[in-house]
Amino acid sequence: MQELEIVAPRRRRLVLPHGGALGGTLLSLVLLVLFNLVATPHFTSLQTLYVNLTQVTTIVIVAVGMTMVIATGGIDLSVGSLMAISGALAPLIFAGKLLGIGPGPLADGLAFVLPVLVAMGFGCFNGWLVARFRIQPIVATLVLFIAGRGIAQVMTNGNLQAFHNAAFHTLGLGRVLGVPIQVWLMATVVGIATWVIARTLYGRQLLAVGGNEAAARLAGLPVGRIKILVYAVSGLLSGIAGLIVIAINSSSDANLVGLGMELDAIAAVAVGGTALTGGRASIIGTLLGALIIQLLRYTLLSHGIPDAAALVVKAAVILVAVYIQQVRRAP
């Protein structure tokens, strides 16, 4: 030892593991809940809880994928369009229009699996553009943002597909232990993603690529593969979210499924405190961010504020969240 080193035990500034940003997010959520407890009638009813939970699941599921993409320093604009593709495919499959397999358990099973795999395949395509051709992610995923919804519309001739399907009915409205199935699904996705980020090789490499791509490459990380996989995961999760949306509605409209989802997801990530510059990922933060966005929408709606005005408030909240991040990061 050549020198005296000042070593002090590291203190945790906040109780929460992710420190400042997450604390702020949680605080906002608590404030929002408190406000509703006072000002919104029937807020404490189970009905309200279910409405909010079922509406937030798709945002959360897509935003988890978005968090991982953003952690690599990228972004995925195509999520909403991939939801539409997945949502358009499923009814075609279980109705036998696409594969010729008649209605039945096999067709139902395929209707769950294939659309998700197709969405994942499109996600791989996004990743391939980003990794192989070094196209900026915002441009690469813009391709499917535009084309994806078109593909969905072509598949359905632009028609609304209303359907009655027991399996999808269960996904949309069924409950296990009193909790909606899609909420279980959401919890599983959040749990797995949190574990992947915290404990697995892939999680670590994801953050390394986003934190310093050149260093990751020199340390021998398969940067291209890591990126392709992350867009594939984002596509897969979008596919699942697309199925949930059509299951809740018992109909699929390629013009509407997942419309504007990319912005909700990015907003959830930003509000949740994941830096948009990459290298960090807070899945729990994203969950809280999505809850805030959903609750905000519900609050405004239940107080009779029109949707258009609600958008402005949403934008303001995002602005505030990003501002808080900037302040916290300043030296």
Add this chain to the structure above:
Amino acid sequence: MGDEILLSMTGITKSFSGVMALKDAGLTVARGEVLGLIGQNGAGKSTLLKVLTGALARDRGTVRFEGAVVDFRTPQDAQAGGIAAIYQEINLVPLRSVAENIFLGREPRRWGLIDWRRMNSQAAQLLGQFDIRVDVRQPLNQFNTATQQMVAIARAIGQRSRLVVMDEPTSSLDDREVAVLFDVIRQLKARGIGVIFVSHRLDELYAVCDRVTVMRDGMTVADQPMASIGKLELVASMLGRSLEEVKQFGATAFHEDFAPRAAKVLEVAGLKSAPRVAAVDLDVREGEIVGLAGLLGSGRTETARAIFGIDRAQAGTIRFGGLQTGFRSAQDAIRAGIGFCSEDRKTEGIVPDMSVRDNLTLALLPQLTRHGVIDQIRQREIVDRLVKRLGIRLASADQKIRELSGGNQQKVLLARWLCMQPRLLILDEPTRGIDVAAKAEIQGLIRELARDGLGVLMISSELEELTEGCHRVRVLRDGRSVAAFDHEQATEHAIMNAMAHGPAEVSHAGA
């Protein structure tokens, strides 16, 4: 020089989440004075300067500038107040022209539009004062680091700064460029501008500074006229040790009798890799440290990159461990048993926001993984062992690596490769920008590794490191191998000659 005090900082205290970075530190600069600021990495130099320029808020202490108490909240505040900072990484806009960079934010205008003609002529004039003649309409990134630095200085002068802070301005300059910079510093001095000059190179401090302030452990430990303090004394006060100890420390001889083994671990012949490498031959045996010398642009780094598989070789052969190879990616090279520490710690080495633990095991991680899950217990063991072995100083392995000093970051990067147990380690400027003590530690460590049988290819711009730290030195010029010296022949003079003139002169002129 005027004795009038330009800047005085007293009792500056700053702590980061409980760790004291500055304890009652301070410094003073008189008008027209060049103050050298020196200290080991982590001694608090950068923190003190950041407090001065408003990039960091202090906890306690007073800053007086031109007689008045000031409290700059942001670097912009400080700039407007007359203090300009010129950093190692130049914070200008690379794609805009030289003139635009000099006048950024205060462009001369006519009728609301930028007066390009006036801006260009004024920029040329400003640079001309320092004998820098360049086309100021060219984008900044067309010029080398040295010129970019001059642009930053010209910008500071254009803003009528009274104090210029230079944080390791010479670390990426060659000798000629350093001489030009020193001329400029002397001109600043003549105009009554104060300069704070941070460098790890003692010779530079003696060449250009009037006074020196030494920092250690967040405190100011010495403040003396440059002429009244000897080199050893200076090093001693940096390290906090007695003069006798330092004398012994400096005397660690390289030439111990450990001979490299016979087996060649790396053989490169006729290597060509566009655009910089034309024809390079070299070889490294097990247990041998081979130095790779050459001026900036001679193709040293590019040679390393081609060997490591990052750049493609167009011609020539690379044999590793006796087998002919042509690694297509860093992954291939790593798998075969090569490690590569880039010269640019910040942009190609550390992942700043990640913990020391994850940074250290970044390359090893796949081997610490079962079914995709990291074995955190083994990871911890390996990290703890290497932290101890390399003497990496940190509060906790969970700490973000960017919080460590440069020397300790470099040790973590070395450890990243050591835990892979490579057969060949390529080090590109391993001690650049690192303080004297950490440098000696790292050099000692490299020798120790070689003694254990590791082959080392070390790129260095420091002649001393090449003459004293290498078994053999290979010199490149314009992408070609032009000379090779054994340890005994490798004098500074011989190496410099070969770097400058190539083989013919060397063989005749001798050393």
